[in-house]
Each structure stands twice: as C-alpha cells, then as structure tokens.
Amino acid sequence: MSIKIIPQQQLEQQNSNSVIRKIPLLFYPSPNTLYIHRAERLRLLAKESPFSDYLNFCATIAEGQANIVKLEPIQMDLSDAVHKDQPPLSLDVLPLTTLWQDYLTILLTSFSQTTSEITQAIEQLRQNSVQQLQDKALYLLTGKFELVAGNESLFIWSALSVYYSQLASQIKGTAIAENTDKHWFCPVCNSMPVASVIQLGNNSGLRYLHCSLCESEWYVPRVKCTSCDNMQDIQYFSLENELAAIKTECCEACHGYLKILDQDKDPHIEVVADDIASLILDMKTEEEGFAKSGVNPFIFGY
Numbered sequence: 170m171s172i173k174i175i176p177q178q179q180l181e182q183q184n185s186n187s188v189i190r191k192i193p194l195l196f197y198p199s200p201n202t203l204y205i206h207r208a209e210r211l212r213l214l215a216k217e218s219p220f221s222d223y224l225n226f227c228a229t230i231a232e233g234q235a236n237i238v239k240l241e242p243i244q245m246d247l248s249d250a251v252h253k254d255q256p257p258l259s260l261d262v263l264p265l266t267t268l269w270q271d272y273l274t275i276l277l278t279s280f281s282q283t284t285s286e287i288t289q290a291i292e293q294l295r296q297n298s299v300q301q302l303q304d305k306a307l308y309l310l311t312g313k314f315e316l317v318a319g320n321e322s323l324f325i326w327s328a329l330s331v332y333y334s335q336l337a338s339q340i341k342g343t344a345i346a347e348n349t350d351k352h353w354f355c356p357v358c359n360s361m362p363v364a365s366v367i368q369l370g371n372n373s374g375l376r377y378l379h380c381s382l383c384e385s386e387w388y389v390p391r392v393k394c395t396s397c398d399n400m401q402d403i404q405y406f407s408l409e410n411e412l413a414a415i416k417t418e419c420c421e422a423c424h425g426y427l428k429i430l431d432q433d434k435d436p437h438i439e440v441v442a443d444d445i446a447s448l449i450l451d452m453k454t455e456e457e458g459f460a461k462s463g464v465n466p467f468i469f470g471y
C-alpha cells in the first residue's frame with residue numbers, strides 16, 4: 170500500500186478500501202509550532218547528553234527555522250500541484266526556485282558566536298554562487314548526498330526543509346491509499362523518512378513515517394520493514410529493555426533499519442530531536458550489521 174494525494178473534491182469518486190479510509194493516512198506539518206517544539210526538545214535533551222554541544226547547535230538551527238516561519242513566511246498557490254500523478258512537491262511537479270537561498274542566508278546569520286568548525290562551514294557556504302547552491306540543493310533532493318560536503322549539507326537541507334514544510338502545510342489535498350509499494354517515500358515531496366513515530370491520542374498505536382524534508386507524516390502498518398516491505402524476521406533493538414520508547418526496527422531481508430519512536434511510551438518525544446539524541450543506538454545497531462534506511466538532516470557528515 171502507498172499513499173497518493175488528490176484534490177479534496179475528487180475523494181467521493183474514489184472507490185478506495187473502506188477499512189483503510191478510517192485511518193488518517195497523512196498529516197501535513199504545522200511549521201508554526203513544529204520548530205519551536207523541536208528547539209525546546211533539543212535544549213532539554215542537551216542537558217543530559219554526551220552530545221550536548223551538538224544538540225545545542227541543532228537547537229540553534231531549529232530556532233532559526235522557527236524565526237523564518239514567523240518573519241519570512243511564504244504563500245504559494247499549489248492547487249495545480251495536486252492534480253498531477255506524482256507527489257505534489259516533488260521536483261517533477263514543482264521545480265525548485267531560488268527562494269530557499271534567502272532562508273539559507275538567514276540561517277547562517279543565526280550563528281554569531283560559534284566554534285571554528287561551524288565558522289568555516291559558514292564561510293565555505295558563503296563563497297558559493299547562486300547556481301552552485303542550486304546545484305547542491307538539487308543533488309541533495311535527488312539523493313546524491315555524497316556530492317555535497319557534509320558540513321554544507323546540513324545548512325542547505327535545513328533551509329530547504331523550512332521552505333518545503335511551509336508549502337506542505339498549504340496543500341489542499343486529501344490522501345488516499347493506493348495499491349503500489351512505494352510507501353517509504355514521502356507522498357507529499359518524495360523524500361526519505363527520518364524515522365517512524367507511534368502516535369498518541371486519537372491515533373494511538375498507529376505508526377507513521379516522518380518526512381526528513383517537508384515534515385509530513387504518513388501511515389505505514391506496523392511490524393513491517395519500511396524499506397523493502399518484508400514482514401518476517403523483523404527484530405527490534407533498544408538501549409534499555411523491550412519497553413523502551415526508542416528502538417531500531419531491523420530487517421533480516423534487506424539489512425536496513427529505521428528507528429521507531431513511541432509517543433505512547435514517552436509523549437515528549439520529538440522525532441528529529443530524539444533521533445539525533447539516540448545516536449548511540451544507531452552505533453549499536455550498525456555493529457549488528459544493519460544500515461540506516463532513513464535520513465536525518467542533522468547527522469549529515471557528522
């Protein structure tokens with residue numbers, strides 16, 4: 170099963186499975202609150218983490234993203250984008266403009282006092298021409314991560330993300346289930362997930378993948394590899410016990426893994442922040458022979 174977005178008025182004409190229609194398939198992001206919440210969570214996790222400097226650095230970026238949403242919001246009419254047969258924010262439907270580069274400039278000015286390593290990355294980025302930055306953004310958006318230096322990728326992706334999350338929040342389209350197997354790419358922007366989240370409240374117990382770029386969340390059934398669809402021999406690792414809120418879901422068929430973060434067990438979890446803060450679990454899982462099948466923009470090159 171995968172998820173497709175169609176204009177709201179078309180929904181009645183769709184003959185989709187009635188059981189699956191009861192499950193909310195897609196949540197668009199709320200950029201007005203998302204980055205503030207993420208920054209707060211990162212600052213809190215930094216207090217007790219061996220990676221506190223890094224978590225505080227990520228918090229500064231999230232605060233920069235929150236300021237952009239507040240001070241430089243974008244509005245775009247995306248009504249044509251939902252009429253295509255592809256994710257509405259994918260590059261084929263919506264070519265990338267240079268607007269995100271204004272966001273990059275703002276993000277780079279968020280760091281007044283910082284380490285020499287970050288100062289160097291910022292200087293390096295400022296030497297890029299508009300075209301060079303555009304090329305690098307397109308490499309990242311098409312999964313060619315190795316073509317961009319890790320310390321530049323993080324800032325470029327963060328600027329792109331705050332651009333795409335605002336667009337995603339403005340889409341007037343409804344998600345329907347389709348009988349295809351491309352469920353590990355975001356149905357809104359076609360990017361890879363950061364991790365899975367088990368939601369709280371009305372959707373308690375349901376699993377969603379969280380997009381690394383546009384911050385949307387889409388439904389995927391549990392106990393299933395989110396990378397190759399395998400449903401057998403799925404193993405879970407955690408640093409504590411089987412009741413831990415953060416685990417890695419590992420697949421014996423493709424040897425991929427992705428974290429699964431359970432808000433039922435810890436309602437304060439924020440997917441991107443907690444994914445970075447639990448880096449030791451990634452190391453342990455990789456020692457067992459599994460490779461991460463998702464992307465966390467804050468861990469590019471670090």
Ligand SMILES: [Zn+2]
Pocket residue numbers: 355356357358359360380381382383384385
């Ligand atoms: Zn997305």
Ligand SMILES: [Zn+2]
Pocket residue numbers: 394395396397398399420421422423424425
């Ligand atoms: Zn798999």
